C-alpha cells in the first residue's frame with residue numbers, strides 16, 4: 090500500500106520510463122513490488138491498471154502480518170480499509186431527489202468513519218454512544234481508497250483497484266460504504282442491507298462482519314424519524330453470479346482477498362432518507378455504527394444479532410464494475 094507524497098509523483102508505464110502523469114499528492118495506490126534497482130515501485134492504480142512510480146515520491150505502508158481477529162486481538166493492531174463507493178463524472182452511484190448523488194454522501198460518511206478509527210475512544214454499549222479517549226485505541230492503519238474530501242475525492246476508482254488496496258495492506262477488514270435505491274416495500278425499521286462474501290476463505294468472517302454492521306446500523310438509525318423503506322428480505326445477505334452459480338455477484342467482494350462487505354446503509358432514493366443522509370447527525374450515526382461493528386468484529390467473537398440469509402443466485406443489474414477506458418489518474422495541479 091502506497092500513498093503519493095507531498096508534491097505528487099511521476100507515474101510511468103515502465104521503470105525509468107517517460108512519466109505519463111504526475112499523480113496528485115495523497116492518492117492511495119496498491120503497491121506490488123520494486124524494480125530491480127529499487128528506484129521504482131510497481132503499483133495497481135485506480136483505473137485498474139499497472140504502472141510504476143518513483144520510490145522517492147511515495148510513502149509505503151507495510152503489508153500487515155497474517156492474523157486472526159476476534160477475542161484477545163488488540164484493536165491497536167487493526168488494519169482497516171474504508172471504501173466510499175462510486176466516484177468520478179460517470180459513476181455517481183444512486184441518485185436521490187434533486188439529483189443528490191450517492192458518491193459524495195459515501196465520501197462524507199467514509200471521512201467520519203476514518204476520523205473515528207484514527208483516535209482512541211470509549212463506547213457506552215448500552216446506548217451506543219462513542220466518547221473520546223478511552224480503552225479502545227486508534228487502529229494501526231486506516232486507509233480510505235478514494236482519498237481526499239469533496240472534489241478531491243470525486244474520481245473514478247475501479248473495483249479491482251479497491252480490492253487490490255485491501256490486499257496490499259493485508260487488511261483485517263474492508264468496508265465499502267454505499268446507499269441504496271430501488272426499494273421494494275415500506276418498512277417499520279430502517280431498511281439496512283449489507284452484502285457479505287460467500288467464497289472461501291473469507292466467508293465466515295465476512296458474514297460475521299456484515300451481521301454486526303446490520304445490527305449496529307439498525308440500532309443507530311432507529312433514533313431518527315423517517316418513513317423507512319427496504320427490500321422484502323432485510324439484513325446481511327450474499328449474492329452469487331448466475332454465470333457460474335459460485336462466484337460473487339458484486340465485483341469488489343469477488344476481487345477482495347480480505348473480509349469485505351458492501352454496506353447499503355439507507356435509501357437515497359427515498360425522500361425522507363435522502364434528507365437524513367445530508368445531515369451531519371445521520372452521517373455520524375452511520376459512521377459510528379460501522380465503527381462499533383468493527384470494534385466488535387476485531388476484538389470479540391460475537392456473531393452479531395441481526396438477520397442474515399444464506400447466499401443466493403442473483404441476476405439483477407449491478408452496474409459497471411471495472412474502470413472505464415476514459416478513467417484518469419488524478420493529476421497534481
Ligand SMILES: [Zn+2]
Pocket residue numbers: 174175182183191267268
Ligand atoms: Zn452504491
